[in-house]
Amino acid sequence: MPRRTPRTTLDRLRTPRRFPKFLTAASLCALIAGLLSPLSQAAAAGTSAEAGTAAAGTSASAAANDHCGGQCSDILPPGQNGNATLVEILLNQAFGTQPAHAEDQLAPYANLATGHPTLTEAKINDFFNDASFGVPSDQVASTTKPGGRNDVTIVRDKKTGVPHITGTTRYGTEYGAGYAAAQDRLWLMDVFRHVGRGRLTPFAGGAPSNQGLEQEFWRNAPYTEADLQAQIDSAVAKGGARGQQALADVNAYIDGINAYIDASDSGRYFPGEYVLTGHKDSITNAGTIEHFKVTDLVALASVIGALFGSGGGGEVSNAISLLAAQSKYGVTEGTEVWESFRERNDPEAVLTAHNGESFPYATKPDSPQGAALPDAGSVTQEQLVYDRTGSAATSTATKASTSAAKASLTSAKRGMSNALVVSGKHTASGHPIAVFGPQTGYFAPQLLMLQEIQGPGLSARGASFAGLSMYVELGRGQDYSWSATTSGQDVIDTYAVELCRDDYHYLYHGTCTAMEKVEQTNSWKPTVADGTAAGSYRMQVYRTKYGPVAYRATVDGKKVAYTTLRSSFMHETDSIIGFQMLNDPDYVKSPETFQKAVQHINYTFNWFYADSTHTAYYNSGDNPVRATGVDADFPVRAQAAYEWKNYDPATNTADYTPASEHPNSIDQDYYISWNNKQAKDYAAASWGVGSVHRGNLLEDRVKKLVAAGGVTRSALVKAMADAGLADLRAEDVLPDLLKVINSSTVTDPTAAAAVSKLSAWVTAGARRTETSAGSKTYANADAIRILDAWWSLLVKAEFEPGLGSDLYTAITSNLPVDESPSAAHGPTGSHAGSSFQYGWWSYVDKDIRAVLGESVPGGLPQKYCGGGSLGACREILISTLKEAAGKTASQVYPGDDVCSAGDQWCADSISHRALGGIKHYNISWQNRPTYQQVVEFTSHR
Template identity: 25%
Template sequence: MAFLFRWLFRITTGLIALALGIFGLTYYFAARSLPDYNADFELAGITAPVEIVRDNANVPHIFGTNDTDVYYALGFVHAQDRMWQMTMLRRTAQGRLSEVFGPRTLKIDELMRRLDVYPLSVRSVAVQDPETRAALEAYADGVNAWLGEVNEGARGRGAPEMWMFNHPVSPWQPADSIALMKLLAVQTASQLENEVLRARTSLVVSPERIVDILPDDPGNGIAVLPEYASLVPGTQRYAANNRMPNDPLSPTKPRAHAGASNAWAAGPSRAAAGSTLLANDPHVGLTAPTIWYLARLELESGGVIGGTVPGIPVVLTGRSAALGWGITASYADDQDVFIEEVNPDNSTLYRGLDGWTPFTTRDSIINVKDGVSVTLRMRWTDNGPVLPPDQFDLGTITPPGHVTSLSWTALSDKDTSISAAMRLMAAKTVEDAIEATADYVAPSQNLTLADRNRIAMKTIGALPARDAAHQSQGRLPSFGYLPQNRWQGVRPYSENPEFVEPTGGILGNTNNKTVDAPFPDHVSFNWGDTQRINRWRRLMQAREVHTRESFIEAQLDTVSFTARSLLPLMGADLWFTGDPAPDGTPERRRQQALELLAAWNGEMNEHLPEPLIYAAWLRALQDRLIRDELGPLASEYTHADPVFIERVFRNVDGAAAWCDVIQSAPEETCTEISRQALDDALIWIDETYGNRVQALRWGDAHQATHDHPVLGNATILNWFVNIRQSTSGGDNTLQRGLTSGTRPNPFQNIHAAGYRGVYDFADPDSSVFVTATGQSGHPLSRYYDNLGELWRRGEYIPMSLDPDLARAAALGVTKLFPDTPQ
């Protein structure tokens, strides 16, 4: 027995030692890629010494003698901290993910190849202004300089992920940065999906009911559109196709998760300190690390500081000493789907304006790891690339004998967006900034501006010029061979919405409707917000003057205007009614829930039970209203539309008809449906979180999911690479935490403010900012999530252009020197 025990002890000890050895070896190799922020480097391609001071939050402050060296250093630090993220973004834009991940990402690659994003970017390099081309080349040289250091210095292949997905990393090119700008457009686009969903819905719902379930934003209405089947005769009701995979690496997002943001500014008359204020928080899909990277550049035109995207040498949102700028998605209708008729006798021809016209074609080979390479035959019409029926559910709305093509402003080979963004960083005044962004193409944004004395907002980006006789006004797919449906170029930049020095002294945007112009001067029919803007208006008008603190308070506000406006309608005949019910019965639980909601102020606080009850009730209510009429299509409506719910309960234009279940003999009332939906919600809550209503926490359901796009689902590793946080806010609060909308966790916070900044031009060095995770993309770095807890608590770090403040608590100083020939 003793002999057996000794050998068991030896084997166990050996296994433990072996496990510790493997762990230690793995940690050693993974940690090799952690950069030393106090190292000096002699590098080719730089013309003079550059100093990179990393403050105590690991924000690099880059000081050089000329702009090209500063951009070189920015490329160097981006690669140091986010090499894996940059290479994955580039592969996504190039349609080359499958070389690393195999068949899993094949459909993603197919879409990106068909959109032709990377070849368009390569051709766009030539149209940049000379200063931008020089900056792009210098930036690429900086990225490649770090790649050289990794290769020569045995620095763990640059990132831990490189050990797991070993694949050569090609040198960075100027076109790569332009491609990443286009990728931002892909990630924030939603009009294509809006068109397809409207078309699919019109095949099962009468035209007069379309304005209920897909309502226009409040404002002047438009005539009811024709049924899609009458607009495109011969359309059949197809079953849904296999859509793009719900993969974290996919650049396309469901329409509910398209671009969103907040930005507002106050002029001197509405600011307590007598100068201007500006706040901005762009909303993005949450990842670890976040897409944002903080940096300060000391350019020849002056210092700029704010949010950059690794791979793009531009401060996209931030400030200089004289000017602040913020971005919000404009929701401009810059995409149109066209139905193209194919010649039944010759599939290489489609119907053009002058008869049968040959498709433009090109083959592209996608290499697939552990699989067979795929040769993709890509086709274009005069309107744009042809997309297959199994993407975006296009097959469900395409008549037999036809294909669909896409017109989109982002698909330009003369895309000067990055040149415009470069010029914006050098602008000193509101007027300079508006002029600087005249050549910006995509993604379309509302640019909020503040210099020391004036504020403004301008919609930037190319907006299509449509014919007033367009069959569907761009709201539904239409025949591509009809001249009135085709784009007539782009509208003049001067006609883009513009607001300068508003009379009230305050302006802002929460992705809400900004102009109420008739088609074709409308900008969009589908805006991103009808709710947050109401709360914002109240907070702005509640004070005669504002401060940095009041702007921060608004940015972090979690009161839901939607809850406060809809709950009185949803529970109008339910509050404090019914006989007393024994504890533990469904009736008693309903009464308890209604008692809580009746006293609730609409604050989506993570520690309260009311937000969870309300959110689950609203979700169940919309599903009950639409499921009987839409059938499986109801699953595409992942988020409750407050305007739809209000129309139903106020019976606007007969919208209460949605409350009647058409398959049942009795005629249900909205009160019955609302009560049943509340019971549905409470049953789901019981099954998921337990049956003690008062013990529920919104934050348990509304966890921010900063997940690693590649390793986030890997067992054990996900504990190291994912960042999960209980959060306040919701779909319709200013501190927006957009929920997933899909089971099993429909209320997870997956889309929120990846960056927050508040700039006070009365005291610029008191300006503050923060990002959602940290500066480093390395899971073993202390800066992987160093800002995440501040972000969750609603705290910020200073945003100073004072070099002495940066150096005062620097965690490291890196110096780059020109390589001297031996």
């Protein structure tokens, strides 16, 4: 049978129909049966339309040259199938049934949390999929010739339904990739091409989450259709022959997507969300699903780039907190205090490239030049939305869930990915081992999708973002594997353009120049999915030669507009050449050629490589060469003297630092990455990269494995899983806090009981783990509750008296105090998995060690806890600990639309945010990549 299991709708579609209260199960079944009958008949007709579909058991094409020896595995929850028909959505909402392969990777992924302690080599694929090339003949579920073509075959396996695309021509191969992508993610692809254009509400309705998403992305990438096309033309021209090939690949890929749209439309097995949002009629089949075009992929790429591949920014917020520090302490001391909390080049930060080599970038200049700090209190954010009409009629519960979904998606760039790579010198086999993958959040359907693609110049298996899967973006080739983590180095700068004439003209090289106004009006109709009323609003952005306007302020009394200049702005498609090279077995043959390939990727990522002999690392991104003396952490005056070197506003290009100046390495003893500092003197773009960082959780475990030698795949997976269950605060900060408290006998019974529980938890390993698989109850539950309640109390009591409320508040706006798994206020929102990247753990660590009299490299300029007195600090810790211990579970975990108040396990649990009509169950918290590979190649070409 043809593949016809689409399954999505935005978070608002969690309740796709508001069924009358009198609707019984029987009447619902009758309704579904009525819908199912014509759909089934159409599906049968669709079988002949999809020429070449064969029954399960048909032999797959011979696997390409595979040097993994059965030792490559991967996993991507919840499942490969991200499309669902209307009937499947209704059945899921009413009875919880799942379309085929929509959820079958969720349980293995979830079970590693309790299953990893007894993991062996033989059990790895109990928790991962076999990622070998090809499909054994007895595991073939279906074989399809998409569009009736004879130059490409899509084979899907029985276990996961992953498409294995084999083509005899380049065009046919890419056509098949597009067809398979639409089979698995058509609705999601459609959603995100509209998000990238800032036009989600006209497409999917005016729910608050839709408005928030389109506003968030359009503010940062306000592209016109001409801009989208210009980026294609530029990338193709710059890429030469490979650029021409990339354009041909994209066109073939789009042809495949559109072929599936036509087939699913005529066969009436298109995603049911099109009915629920009013684009199609379930009975008459009236309505259209728009074909994709090349510029849609640029819009998609702009969303992915904004989420995962652009580091830096925040200069205005930095300036505001610096002014607060200077206001309290004076300019000299205030600057020193601010720099100590900023930790942009902390000597205790864990490094990915740890061999001692220095890679200076974006460090603090000795004599800063051109800074444009705002006058106190003058900053206002640029208005984006105008002329709003209509109002949302969604329920409070729906608003809460969609708001959380928005927070989880748009802040995903703040919590990404990890990698553990060990050189063959330290493994049992003598071959390198890697356990790595990107943390892209948890959504239904997932943003990523799996595929294998084999054709002329293409040979890879792995994950790609839906709608951009003409190449595998993270995965394995014939004898090598690669992955990435978000690096986030600073490629975004803020310029203060001085206004002239009025608020919409500015000085450019001494000439009063008009800003370019880009605007669009979005109107939407009511939908059955979310109950929103009809409405509209206008979005408006002003662009300058230094990027879009983000804020208004005064500097030295003169009115300015603060603009945001990003090196990848207007260059969202440039990275396609790098991904093309990664998929080309004739290009990537060594760590050196791998590094050359990823040098073509202009987004900010850490890239890792492993084959049977070598490992490698490279940090990618177009790092602009800044003018001498410019401090990348603060707004700078928009004058020629402070521009990026050889900056051309017409093309948004400049000089970029050469590859040799990017952190890179080959065959280091091991590599770890969890969004930590890349290398010595490579300044952190984000706050919180100091002595305690979640990267330490990997560093400590992998370093021990390497020291012992004989590392195996299962041992490295265990290290990753164990780190992913650890509470960073409890493992790396709590022991010192207990030292202070236990410096004298604890006489208060409440405090003593809390200390006892916390100490027992630290001794047990400081993990947030279930008592047993599926128990939904934590071991050391009381200790976890106490620390969750205590952390924010102790941080505030420790630092606010010394910093003062204004400065304390300003710094917390730069860096949240906490990001525990249950912290709904954290950067990634609640139920998002990724945790402990951003928080005040390093500050507490350095301050408490100083109070204890220890030497603290890169320490804070003064002791804050108790004014530096051990006794006074101890009293602060005990008093806040007592307060925390007295808080009930319901107070610490207040509940939300997913969990009841007081349900500790559920508060931490991972929820797959609905971007479509299918829902999935929550799984136990574990802090690990969404897509993950375990690889150990046994041979090389």
